Amino acid sequence: MRVYEFSEQPYYPTWNDHSGSLRVILPNSKCDPRVAADLFHRYYDEYQACDEIGLDIMLNEHHQSATCMSSAVVVGLSVLARATRKARLLVLGYPIGHRPDPLRVAEELATIDVISRGRLDMGFIKGIPYEIAASNRNPVELMERFWEAHDFILKAMTTHDGTFNWEGEYFHYRQVNIWPRPWQEPQPPVWSTTGSTTQARVLGERGYVMATLGTGYATRKIYDAYRKSYLAKFGRAPIADRFAYLGLVAVAKDKEEARRRAHLIAGYLRTSAIVHLPFRNPPGYLPVEDNARLMRGETPPRSFTKDGRSINMHAATVDELIDAGILFCGTPDEVYAQIVDFCEHCGGMGNLLMMGHGGELTHAQTIDNLTLFASEVLPRLKAYRQPDAEAAAAVVAA
Amino acid sequence: MLQRTDAASDSLTVEGTRIDLIERGKGRPLLFLHAENGIEPAHAAIDELAKAAHVLAPSHPGFGRSELPKGMHTVDDLSYFYLDLLDQLDLRDVTLVGVAFGAWIAAEIAVKSAARLACLVMANAVGIKLGDRETRDIADIFALTEPEYLEIAYCDPNAGRRDYKSLAPAEVAAAARAREATARFAWSPYFHNPRLKSRLHRIRIPTLFLWGAHDRMVGEPYGRGYCALIPDARFGTIDRAGHFPHQEQPKIFAEKVKAFMEEQ
Numbered sequence: 001m002r003v004y005e006f007s008e009q010p011y012y013p014t015w016n017d018h019s020g021s022l023r024v025i026l027p028n029s030k031c032d033p034r035v036a037a038d039l040f041h042r043y044y045d046e047y048q049a050c051d052e053i054g055l056d057i058m059l060n061e062h063h064q065s066a067t068c069m070s071s072a073v074v075v076g077l078s079v080l081a082r083a084t085r086k087a088r089l090l091v092l093g094y095p096i097g098h099r100p101d102p103l104r105v106a107e108e109l110a111t112i113d114v115i116s117r118g119r120l121d122m123g124f125i126k127g128i129p130y131e132i133a134a135s136n137r138n139p140v141e142l143m144e145r146f147w148e149a150h151d152f153i154l155k156a157m158t159t160h161d162g163t164f165n166w167e168g169e170y171f172h173y174r175q176v177n178i179w180p181r182p183w184q185e186p187q188p189p190v191w192s193t194t195g196s197t198t199q200a201r202v203l204g205e206r207g208y209v210m211a212t213l214g215t216g217y218a219t220r221k222i223y224d225a226y227r228k229s230y231l232a233k234f235g236r237a238p239i240a241d242r243f244a245y246l247g248l249v250a251v252a253k254d255k256e257e258a259r260r261r262a263h264l265i266a267g268y269l270r271t272s273a274i275v276h277l278p279f280r281n282p283p284g285y286l287p288v289e290d291n292a293r294l295m296r297g298e299t300p301p302r303s304f305t306k307d308g309r310s311i312n313m314h315a316a317t318v319d320e321l322i323d324a325g326i327l328f329c330g331t332p333d334e335v336y337a338q339i340v341d342f343c344e345h346c347g348g349m350g351n352l353l354m355m356g357h358g359g360e361l362t363h364a365q366t367i368d369n370l371t372l373f374a375s376e377v378l379p380r381l382k383a384y385r386q387p388d389a390e391a392a393a394a395v396v397a398a
Numbered sequence: 399m400l401q402r403t404d405a406a407s408d409s410l411t412v413e414g415t416r417i418d419l420i421e422r423g424k425g426r427p428l429l430f431l432h433a434e435n436g437i438e439p440a441h442a443a444i445d446e447l448a449k450a451a452h453v454l455a456p457s458h459p460g461f462g463r464s465e466l467p468k469g470m471h472t473v474d475d476l477s478y479f480y481l482d483l484l485d486q487l488d489l490r491d492v493t494l495v496g497v498a499f500g501a502w503i504a505a506e507i508a509v510k511s512a513a514r515l516a517c518l519v520m521a522n523a524v525g526i527k528l529g530d531r532e533t534r535d536i537a538d539i540f541a542l543t544e545p546e547y548l549e550i551a552y553c554d555p556n557a558g559r560r561d562y563k564s565l566a567p568a569e570v571a572a573a574a575r576a577r578e579a580t581a582r583f584a585w586s587p588y589f590h591n592p593r594l595k596s597r598l599h600r601i602r603i604p605t606l607f608l609w610g611a612h613d614r615m616v617g618e619p620y621g622r623g624y625c626a627l628i629p630d631a632r633f634g635t636i637d638r639a640g641h642f643p644h645q646e647q648p649k650i651f652a653e654k655v656k657a658f659m660e661e662q
Contacts (some may be wrong), residue, residue: 027526133541138585140578141471169469278541291574295562 001343001350001382004090005050005370006058006246007357008068008268009043009076011036015066015267016360021276023065023134036069042363044079051084055373058090058353063134067271074108081116089116092191092211092244092353093125095145096153098135102171103178105149106156112180118183119270123191123211124150130275132282145170157187168287191244197225204238206228211244211353213312214269216239216303216324219245223346224396237393240350240386242322245342248327249354251335251373252365261369262329267359269321273314306345332376339377340384353382410456412483417464418457423448426516426659429480430455431500433522433609433642434584435558436576437462438569440497443644446652451493451659457485460579462572470642473499473525473583473591484514491516493659497644499580499607502589508605509597517662518601520657522626522641524616525593527587528623536589536616540581552640553612569595589616596635598627605631606658610639610646 015022016032047057057080061073070076073091077378080089089112099105105396113120126146132139148168154180155164163175182188191209194200203210204226212219223243230238248269273280283296293300301310305323313326321327328338343349356373357366410419420437424553428451433438437457447453448519459479460466470476480503484492495502502525508518529535539547548555562570607625609618618635625633633652639646 136586138581140582140585163463275543277543282540283577288571288574288578291577292567292571295570296567383431 001057001240001352001384002088003354003373003378003381004056004058004088004244004353005047005356006353007046007355007366008060008062008272009039009041009070010268010271010334010359011066012267015207015271018066018274018369020274021279022271022274023062023130023276024279026064026066027278030066034316039069042085043357044076046357046363046370047080047087048083048252049078049370050374051087053371054086054378055370055374056088056090057084058092058249060151061177062091062128063131067268067274074112075121077108077112077189078115079257081112081119084119086119088119088121090121090123090191090353092121093193094123095127095131095135096124096149097142098127098131098137099149102149102152103156103173103176105155106178109188110157110178110180113178113182113184113188116183116293118188120182120184121186121191121209122188123209124153125192125193129282129285130279132285133279138284139282141170147215154187154190157182171252194222197222200225201229205233207234207238207241207242209244209351211246211351213246213353214246214326215302216311216326216343217306217308218302218304219325219342219346219349223349223390227347227396229391231393231397238390239389240343240348243346243349244351244353245346245349246353246355247325247335247339247342248321248329248358249335249356249369249373250329250350251332251369251377253331253372255276255330255334258330258335260320261361261365262321262327264361264365265355265358266316266318266327267320268355269313269326269358270315271359318320321381331371335373336377336380339381343384344387347395348386348389350386399493403583406639410483410487412479412486413467415459415465415467415479417459418462419560420444420453420455421571422453422455426491426493426601427451427489427537428453428495428655428659429484429489431480431494431496431503432456432458432461432578433500433644434500434576435498435642435645436572438572439558439642439645440477443646443651446648447495449652450656453526454487456611457478458500460582461576463568466579472584473502473506476503477510478550480507481511490514493517493519493662495519495655496521496523498524498641499514499584499589501525502591503596505594508589508601508603509594509609512601512603515603517604517659519606519608519658521636521643521651522610522613522617522637523607523621523624524574524584524589525591526598526624526627527592528595528620534588535620536615539615540585545573546611547615550640551613551642552639555644558642565569594628598599598624599629601631604658604662608643608651608654609633609634610641610643611635611637612639613641 062068252258501523
């Protein structure tokens with residue numbers, strides 16, 4: 001198993017000082033650039049520590065938000081491509097359907113791949129609903145734009161014999177020929193995220209690495225949808241490295257200290273959905289059928305515990321989060337056991353996206369959390385033998 | 399010419415695209431183009447108009463149960479769709495009536511060809527940009543909560559309130575579809591076509607602007623500015639109505655349309 005450390009790089013000092021929205025409309029007068037600078041340097045220090053202790057690194061971006069200061073992910077990637085030596089650098093993700101210029105995206109990512117000497121993992125995402133306000137991209141056509149941008153970026157990265165022409169529905173170029181070309185062949189690995197079985201099938205057909213977030217013990221059915229379409233397309237089962245899962249991780253020698261850390265990290269969950277109501281569901285972001293259900297007041301739960309209880313991850317207790325597989329928390333032995341149990345439930349999961357920092361967890365706590373994980377949990381996860389991929393896929397096929 | 403599919407509405411296929419179409423009344427043809435909230439809230443106005451005209455009231459492509467042709471995503475596309483519809487039904491001397499988003503479509507039709515039109519009625523029209531780049535002409539309805547939206551769009555917010563939990567599933571689906579279709583056509587540039595303003599001088603048929611006086615989504619000064627760009631267009635207001643005067647005051651709305659139609 002690979003483990004990628006991830007932080008939203010929050011600007012938490014203003015978390016108790018907002019008027020109902022930490023995103024989109026919170027005035028940036030509440031952001032002190034000096035405080036932001038200290039936080040950025042601290043977060044990059046923690047990422048550099050990951051590089052030294054054997055953890056890989058994941059970065060993301062959100063916009064107009066105190067929950068995540070990384071608004072232009074290519075900046076963080078650039079800093080870390082130069083400042084790290086071994087860690088893979090996963091961007092999960094790049095909201096390519098929002099970008100006006102996919103040529104620029106291809107150039108940025110190819111350059112990061114070259115500077116890092118082939119350590120980039122390239123996650124393309126739709127982006128959460130709150131990003132629409134910042135890009136002003138039409139939410140109705142977002143996925144059509146996403147797939148055209150995806151097709152274009154991959155063609156730009158894999159065309160090496162001069163220029164090509166592109167006159168699509170959304171993007172127009174006549175002389176495409178990116179410099180530098182990416183280090184990895186044919187291009188950096190492609191990742192994406194989803195919470196739906198429909199999109200899981202699409203990703204399975206393409207064989208991309210698929211990540212889910214907060215899906216807990218509802219993850220298996222999403223993975224199985226991927227397995228089914230992957231098997232149909234490639235004639236073999238997808239191995240565990242095709243699956244990724246984002247979980248909160250709080251580990252400490254002392255169980256109670258681990259729980260204290262978990263509560264702080266879960267500040268991410270408690271704040272991530274504090275958004276002015278109209279920005280939570282822009283028109284066309286969800287299919288009409290889903291919107292009609294929401295209008296009728298039907299909001300199906302998304303997160304479940306192993307024994308089938310639904311939980312609200314934005315308000316859940318530490319215990320509930322552990323039961324739901326959203327949080328792995330405890331001593332190194334306990335955390336290892338929880339992660340393995342989750343992998344077995346999923347039928348294999350080869351990439352843990354570990355939120356080892358979140359919310360108001362201090363630098364010292366974060367470093368201790370990461371270091372303890374890297375020394376006492378990671379070696380065992382690397383040695384862990386994943387469930388048999390063919391067996392997991394055979395169940396789905398049957 | 400129209401194919402009846404059920405008691406409530408007919409359907410029509412134009413260049414391969416099937417749309418819902420309500421047909422009522424006798425007399426001179428009147429094409430009614432509904433607002434961004436769909437055909438459902440327009441039923442009372444359509445019934446009133448049908449007392450004096452042969453009313454044709456389609457659900458726009460992408461709204462109601464009307465199909466959406468692949469690649470259709472601008473009001474310009476919609477205007478050509480309706481020019482095809484006018485040709486296909488061979489309608490002549492048509493009174494073209496549009497409300498709000500429907501009035502934008504009407505303007506886009508009229509600047510292209512008024513050959514089949516007798517006159518034009520534009521109620522609480524959108525479609526052009528009048529203010530400077532940092533001043534919104536039209537409230538950002540997608541950044542409002544539903545109560546906030548109802549407050550600015552209606553004279554009486556209760557007129558627009560709908561209890562989706564007790565509505566028939568088809569009506570809820572239509573409302574969800576109307577919201578999505580509105581975004582498809584009006585997201586950006588927001589509720590306008592930057593090219594339209596400079597083409598409005600081409601509208602040389604009798605034109606009446608009607609304005610629900612309590613519209614705070616798009617105010618009366620915008621309506622008067624819009625009206626001034628169309629040669630000899632007249633402007634009138636409707637009291638106790640907001641952005642959807644046909645919905646809040648269907649009788650008065652229909653009377654004003656009928657009076658204007660009869661003048662021609």
